[in-house]
Amino acid sequence: MKTALSLVAVATLLVAPNHSATQSSAQSDNPAVLPGIQASAGELSPDVQLYMGRGDELSNHLRYDAAAREYARAADVARREGHLPSGTRWKLANAHYYNGNLVGAAAALDKLADEAGLVGDLEVEALSIYYAAWLDGKAGHRPEMAARVARLEGLLRSRYMPVALRDRLGDWLKTSREVAVK
Numbered sequence: 494m495k496t497a498l499s500l501v502a503v504a505t506l507l508v509a510p511n512h513s514a515t516q517s518s519a520q521s522d523n524p525a526v527l528p529g530i531q532a533s534a535g536e537l538s539p540d541v542q543l544y545m546g547r548g549d550e551l552s553n554h555l556r557y558d559a560a561a562r563e564y565a566r567a568a569d570v571a572r573r574e575g576h577l578p579s580g581t582r583w584k585l586a587n588a589h590y591y592n593g594n595l596v597g598a599a600a601a602l603d604k605l606a607d608e609a610g611l612v613g614d615l616e617v618e619a620l621s622i623y624y625a626a627w628l629d630g631k632a633g634h635r636p637e638m639a640a641r642v643a644r645l646e647g648l649l650r651s652r653y654m655p656v657a658l659r660d661r662l663g664d665w666l667k668t669s670r671e672v673a674v675k
Contacts, residue, residue, distance in 0.1 A: 530605070530620050532580025536571045541581060544570060548584060557592035561585055577608055579617045586624065595632040599625040603641075615654050619645060623662055630669075642666065 537545070548563035564585035568578035582605035589597035606621035626641035645666070649659050 530579050530583040530617055530624075533571075533577040533614070533617075535574075536576040536578060536580055538571070538574055538576075541567045541571045541574070545581065545584065548588065552588060552591070555591075557588045561588035561592065561594075561597070564588055572608070577612050577614060577617065579605060579609065579614070582608075582621075590628070595628045596634075599628040599632070599637070602628070615648065615651060616658055619648050619654065619658060619662055622648065623665070627669075 544563045544567035548560040548567065551557070551560035551563060564581055568581040568585060571578040571581050582601050586598040586601040586605075589595070589601060602621045602625040606618045606625065609615075609618035609621060622641050622645040626638045626645060629635075629638035629641060645662065648654065649663055
């Protein structure tokens, strides 16, 4: 029963509201309130907002495959404009998730993690890896999940990682291992 409840709580990861990745540490440690990945500074230009709006409208009509295409276009525009497409990739991952495409969702987050690493955004990189690992676990892809967890653990050892995020992700990884063992 505890495993089932944990999976329900963790399942809300990709549906969490779009809050800052750096919310206060006073926030509950319950994975159900894990923040999403916020748009980067300047990411939501008028052109990006156009595609995001289309994607949101399609998502509202449960047309997640079409929404994913619009979010991917938004991410491409944001990148061309010189911005990290963090919010747009987050939306893309959500669309894939709701469409039942866990592999596509994880791939979108992997791409975001790689892009965040290139620009030195440790918070977005770490959260992206964590979410992708969770998706792999949910999809039953244990080797891929283990590789992502190992990457995340290495990243969490960085002295530049914000302490609150390091602690929170470290706790969630520990809890995930404990649930998996039981």
